[in-house]
Amino acid sequence: MRWGQVHIAATGVWLPGRRSAEEAVRSGRYDAEEHAANRIVSVAAADTEPDGGPSAPEMAVRAARVALERAGEAARRVSTVYHSHLWFQGAELWAPASYVAEHTVGSDVPAFGLQQSCNAGVASIELAAGRLGTADAALLTTADRFTGPSFDRWRCERGLVYGDGGTALVLSATGGLARLLSTATRVDNSLEPVSRAARLADDPRAVETPLDLAAGADAYTRAHGNMRQIAQRMAEVADASVRDALTDADTTMSGIDRVVLVSTGRSRMRWQLELQLGVPEKISNWELSGTVGHLGAGDHFAGLDHLVESRQVQAGDRVLLVGGGTGYSCSSAVLEITGSAPAPQGD
Incomplete structure (x- = not known):
């Protein structure tokens, strides 16, 4: 799909403190052979933060606020929110996208959850661009917190280690740091x-x-x-x-x-x-x-x-x-x- 007047107005990220991969190997949580192949130095882990750290949607809100501040005038024109995630967002039968929208751009902005696994961030750019009006902006967020006992960040999948954090991007029809x-x-x-x-x-x-x-x-x-x-x-x-x-x-x-x-x-x-x-x-x-x-x-x-x-x-x-x-x-x-x-x- 070719795009004309679609721009990345700004990005924002909120990441917690880090957990050492070497320490995870020494403690038996991370396989030594996987570590040698992956060369991961550390991972972002929410439980390194005071009071146990924020939930996934709270991390999305923190990242979104950074992106919106950087986006300047485009932040006032956000007409849609897309929130993407892989894992549990803190409550069952709940709409975390609505939480993100309420705490960033307001109560009357439509918010949609997108679950296309690790592809969802890039996919949300394509989806939001297709909905973008000539004077609109869209807020795209992602967030996950990969913690136990249901999730083992070090051993869930071969070839990578899962990290926690929130990210955001403001898509705009009227300029910014990059053109799509x-x-x-x-x-x-x-x-x-x-x-x-x-x-x-x-x-x-x-x-x-x-x-x-x-x-x-x-x-x-x-x-x-x-x-x-x-x-x-x-x-x-x-x-x-x-x-x-x-x-x-x-x-x-x-x-x-x-x-x-x-x-x-x-x-x-x-x-x-x-x-x-x-x-x-x-x-x-x-x-x-x-x-x-x-x-x-x-x-x-x-x-x-x-x-x-x-x-x-x-x-x-x-x-x-x-x-x-x-x-x-x-x-x-x-x-x-x-x-x-x-x-x-x-x-």
């Missing part, structure tokens, strides 16, 4: 059982052991083929998404200056960068990923925020965001940096 050139989404719904396995239950409390995506994937491969074949099918979906986004942006990979991927461990990320995309690690979001972990749907907003705030991009640079989430779906977006976010305006 294109988006593209491709899916293969036949791959949804890879993460589901046999964990269906009538009551969430009936699942007594922590979520184990690695075991689920192993069970699926025993029944349906080897993991290499499954990974190849996922790679084909991602390849198609990236190819479509680049074509619609009238560019190629050689025209991309920075790439932001799902924050996996180093070995998996290098495979995606070097073998799949054909670009070096140095233009990726690994610098941030290795210190905060996988932020669920928030890796891309956090990665873009880090590039802008650390001045690693400048006007004219093109940034490729590549999502990917269980289901299986992949959304890609091409942005062109146009300058700094507008300065906050006084009341």
Whole structure:
């Protein structure tokens, strides 16, 4: 999809303190071989904060307030909120998106929850852009808190470690720090059982052991083929998404200056960068990923925020965001940096 007057007005991130990966290995919580392959230094963990730290929606609100302050005048024109997450948001049968909207942009702004796993952040850009009016803005947020006993951040999935945090992005029709050139989404719904396995239950409390995506994937491969074949099918979906986004942006990979991927461990990320995309690690979001972990749907907003705030991009640079989430779906977006976010305006 080609986009005309759609812009990233601002980004915002709120991350808690860090837990050391080496300490997790020493205490037996993290597998030493996984640590050696992943090269994760630390992960963002909400329970490092005073009083146990904020809930996931509270982290989204904190990130959103940063983004809205940076967005200046665009913050006054927010007409829609999209909130994305993977894990428990603090209460059952509840609408966390409405909580985020109420505590950021007000009671009368429609708010929608989006659950497309780790792909939801990039997917929300495409969805919100399609709804954006000629003078509108949209607030996109993500947040998760991956804590026990139902979730083991260190062992849930091979190849990455889960981190806590909130992220936000303000999409605007009237300018900002980057212009949205294109988006593209491709899916293969036949791959949804890879993460589901046999964990269906009538009551969430009936699942007594922590979520184990690695075991689920192993069970699926025993029944349906080897993991290499499954990974190849996922790679084909991602390849198609990236190819479509680049074509619609009238560019190629050689025209991309920075790439932001799902924050996996180093070995998996290098495979995606070097073998799949054909670009070096140095233009990726690994610098941030290795210190905060996988932020669920928030890796891309956090990665873009880090590039802008650390001045690693400048006007004219093109940034490729590549999502990917269980289901299986992949959304890609091409942005062109146009300058700094507008300065906050006084009341």
